[in-house]
Amino acid sequence: MKPPPRWVQGDTVPPPMTKYAAFLRAVNLGPRRRVSSAELRRIFEDLGFGDVATFRTSGNVAFSAGREPAAMLTTRIEEGLAESLGYEVPTFLRTAYEMRALAEHQPFDPELLRTSRGKLQVSLLSDRPAKGAEAAVLALATDQDRLALGDRELYWLPSGGILDSRLDQKAIATLLGPSTMRTKGTVEQLAAKYFMG
Numbered sequence: 001m002k003p004p005p006r007w008v009q010g011d012t013v014p015p016p017m018t019k020y021a022a023f024l025r026a027v028n029l030g031p032r033r034r035v036s037s038a039e040l041r042r043i044f045e046d047l048g049f050g051d052v053a054t055f056r057t058s059g060n061v062a063f064s065a066g067r068e069p070a071a072m073l074t075t076r077i078e079e080g081l082a083e084s085l086g087y088e089v090p091t092f093l094r095t096a097y098e099m100r101a102l103a104e105h106q107p108f109d110p111e112l113l114r115t116s117r118g119k120l121q122v123s124l125l126s127d128r129p130a131k132g133a134e135a136a137v138l139a140l141a142t143d144q145d146r147l148a149l150g151d152r153e154l155y156w157l158p159s160g161g162i163l164d165s166r167l168d169q170k171a172i173a174t175l176l177g178p179s180t181m182r183t184k185g186t187v188e189q190l191a192a193k194y195f196m197g
Helices: 037-046 070-085 096-104 110-115 131-138 169-176 184-194
Strands: 017-024 050-054 060-066 091-095 121-125 145-149 153-158 179-183
Touching (some): 017 096, 017 179, 017 184, 037 050, 037 060, 037 070, 060 184, 070 091, 091 096, 091 121, 121 169, 131 145, 131 169, 179 184
Antiparallel strands (some): 017 060, 017 091, 050 060, 121 153, 121 179, 145 153
8 A cells, every 4th residue: 555645845835744652452472473663663654654653562653644534544554564564463543632641541549559469551442332331341340350441441450460360351352342452651651752742
């Protein structure tokens, strides 16, 4: 797929740009899905995006794009990644405004966060959950695995390590659809570095 034409200096008015964060699912998990930060930046730049930067190695990319619908941007990124890497990479976009809101939102009492041995996790979703799905997901919560829903996010506070949790992840995936998970700390740091200015 060809990227859209770039703005050339000397044009009368540059196109308006919007800043985004792209969260990529299941990159750098296992030997067959490795991609370097430099390669990710190149792919995004080849797709015509500007101000491309990667954050850590878990598939987090900050970039600027023209004001086309987010669904079209997502499709373009997923197609470009599949073409370059040879496998599908589900992609979850958030605008700069959404990143700031995510970073600032505290879904649980600060005392719970302070006393928990687990780290607060954020699952980024493609779509807003249906009403019935919201209730069904929240019904899976326990004192060991606390859950809260945002607009297109599921917040999860485990009482310990996520691998030790008995939370029914398959049921959650069935109810909410595709997602990718980051610690809340990673989201906050990404927002502070690229979206708080």
